[in-house]
Amino acid sequence: MKKSLLAVVLTGTLFLSSCASDEQNFNDVEARSQSKVENSMQMKSAQSIASDQKVIDFFMNEKRFMNKAKSEEEVFALDAEETLDDKQNKFYAVFNTSETEFHNYVETQRELKNYIEETYHLGDLDGGVRAEILTPVMEIVHPEIVESFSDCRGVYIAKLALNASVAYGAHVACLTADVTVIVGALCHSAVLVGQAAANYIALDEYRTCIKNK
Structure with missing residues (x-):
């Protein structure tokens, strides 16, 4: 039986806390450099972000990586592993990757994330605001969602944007763990596991919406 989104979030939170040496103070993250954020976002609209190829590349890379998962069931089963080593080895197997390939992926994403932060400061924004800004990005990253029921599509895109927003904030929080390659990975x-699981839930709800039309 699939977990609720709350269970997924709690699992991801517990896993993240076991990986990081210090807890992230999200209030401090949201509060820092507010004047810089406000000035930046006044100059750069959501439309400009959606037209920035490096932003698109970051989220397209995420989509491609998560699409490599063997199955929805195996993604939801990942947290059943008892040790961190078991979790990581199973993660590589489920997402059809290797330790080296994943480290290369993380490094590529880190470079893109650094650009996004320097240019747009997305990590400093409230998660809901960030989700709104990322909505047009998700429409570009997920062009396969073209059915005519705009309400189902709109809700699905909004959920993908929210999941991407939460995951982006978490990846920024992982910066403290990145000082150690293994812990960062x-x-x-x-x-990624939490985001993939949340996206599967959103997809199931989208399919149910279409079916009920």
Whole structure:
């Protein structure tokens, strides 16, 4: 039986806390450099973000990586492993990757994330605001969602944007773990598992919406 989104979030939170040496103070994250954030976002609209190829690349890379998962069931079963080593080894197997390939992926994403932060400061924004900004990005990243029931599509895109927003904030929080390659990999993999699981839930709800039309 599939977990609720709350269970997924709690699992991801517990896993992340076991990987990081210090807890992230999200109030401080949201509060820092507010004047810089406000000035930046006044100059750069959501439309400009959606037209930035490096932003698109970051979220397209995420989509491609999560699409490599063998099955929805195996993603939801990942947290059943008892040790961090078991979790990581199973993660590589479920997402059809290797330790080296994943480290390369994390490094590529880190470079793109650094650009996004320097340019748009998305990590400093409230999660809901960030989700709104990422909505047009999700429409570009997920062009396959073209059915005519705009209400179902709109809700699905909004949920993908929210999941992407939460995951992005978590990846930014993983920066403290990145000082150690292994711990950083554990942190980022936990975020990807949580995002993939949340996206599967959103997809199931989208399909149900279409079916009920």
